[in-house]
Amino acid sequence: MMAEGAIQAGCAFFAGYPITPATGIFKAMIDELPSRKGLALSAPDEISAIAYCIGASMRGFKSMTATSGPGWALMTESVQYALMTETPLVIALVQRLGPSTGGATQGSQGDVLLAEYCTSGGYTIPILCPTNARECFELTILAFTWAEILRMPVIVLSDKEIAMTTESVDYESLPQMTSQDRPKNSAFVEFGEYDKERKNGTYYFHALHEIPIFSPVGGSRKVTATGSAHDKAGTLQKNSPETIDVLAHLEEKLLWRADDFVAVKQDLDPAAETLVISYGISSRAAQDAVRQSRKSGAKVSMLTIQSLFPVPRKKLRQATEGVKRVIVVEENLRGLYRSVIERYLGPIQVRGVNKIGAMITPAEIRSVIEGAV
Numbered sequence: 001m002m003a004e005g006a007i008q009a010g011c012a013f014f015a016g017y018p019i020t021p022a023t024g025i026f027k028a029m030i031d032e033l034p035s036r037k038g039l040a041l042s043a044p045d046e047i048s049a050i051a052y053c054i055g056a057s058m059r060g061f062k063s064m065t066a067t068s069g070p071g072w073a074l075m076t077e078s079v080q081y082a083l084m085t086e087t088p089l090v091i092a093l094v095q096r097l098g099p100s101t102g103g104a105t106q107g108s109q110g111d112v113l114l115a116e117y118c119t120s121g122g123y124t125i126p127i128l129c130p131t132n133a134r135e136c137f138e139l140t141i142l143a144f145t146w147a148e149i150l151r152m153p154v155i156v157l158s159d160k161e162i163a164m165t166t167e168s169v170d171y172e173s174l175p176q177m178t179s180q181d182r183p184k185n186s187a188f189v190e191f192g193e194y195d196k197e198r199k200n201g202t203y204y205f206h207a208l209h210e211i212p213i214f215s216p217v218g219g220s221r222k223v224t225a226t227g228s229a230h231d232k233a234g235t236l237q238k239n240s241p242e243t244i245d246v247l248a249h250l251e252e253k254l255l256w257r258a259d260d261f262v263a264v265k266q267d268l269d270p271a272a273e274t275l276v277i278s279y280g281i282s283s284r285a286a287q288d289a290v291r292q293s294r295k296s297g298a299k300v301s302m303l304t305i306q307s308l309f310p311v312p313r314k315k316l317r318q319a320t321e322g323v324k325r326v327i328v329v330e331e332n333l334r335g336l337y338r339s340v341i342e343r344y345l346g347p348i349q350v351r352g353v354n355k356i357g358a359m360i361t362p363a364e365i366r367s368v369i370e371g372a373v
Helices: 001-008 023-032 046-058 069-084 111-114 132-149 160-165 241-255 280-295 313-319 334-342 362-372
Strands: 014-016 040-043 061-066 091-094 151-158 264-267 274-276 300-305 308-309 324-332 349-354
Touching: 001 023, 014 046, 014 091, 014 349, 023 160, 046 069, 046 091, 061 069, 069 091, 069 111, 069 151, 069 324, 091 132, 091 160, 091 334, 111 132, 111 151, 111 241, 111 308, 111 334, 132 151, 151 280, 151 349, 264 308, 274 280, 274 313, 274 362, 280 300, 280 324, 280 334, 280 349, 280 362, 300 313, 313 334, 324 334, 324 362, 334 349
Parallel strands: 014 040, 014 061, 061 091, 091 151, 274 300, 274 324, 324 349
Antiparallel strands: 264 300
């Protein structure tokens, strides 16, 4: 369904390297994209795959790659290059049990921080996280919109269970969604003739939060696509004030719009004193546990987070109003996402339900819910 979502979003280029459990996305794109007016390549390795995708995007084509933990580790330098050059890109990252080669056919939610904090400087990278096949379709389309609007890489973070579990999807009921396209430079009209080459360059902005108009590499004007620190004209600089502004802009353009780039599902009980928060495959078990606990009389709310980053702070605040305790459910050893959101939950008691090597069951979550009530 990620492949179907990517194609419907207008993805015109895919490059990847087979790796469990992301190979299904790879195969679907290789099989389907060429027949739907796109180009799909089997790259010799993950580094080449993401480099091909960045190059295609720089020419103006919507592009995507797919990988899992070990391949992601190889891609991170190029992810930073895409960030620095403000190149739209969607990366499907399918988690498996780590570290290192780990368990290729075992599920996990252990790459949350590895995905988000892969950049020097800790720049925010948008991460969307589906819970089922239908959301794989919908959130992949949304990822392309976010990547194109923001001119930056966006990650669709799933896991082995979601990627390799067979689910029925009614294609007729799928929304006829499409993704937005990046604004492109077509003429020197916005800034007039003065300093026109500089001000119409692919990195030019007035305020830090503005997103520069895209100019394709190989187009009618020269584009300097450099991963080195640079000014608004793309000229290599070190610590000039303008260069520092460019670096600050890479973060500010997203944070200024953070409240608009949010996706959550809320099932809130106004009388609840307990809130369960989860994402991905674990949220399905959590939702079931919440339903069962309610039948037993527990007053409990549920928040499924589909956009892990930027952190949906307003939604967290709204969901925790009147709540005394929060339970965060995730399939990793120490509560990775919990360590991020705890700071936004104030004095509320926060507990985790964690596990590795197997999925968390509704019964395990329910025992914590009902033990906390």
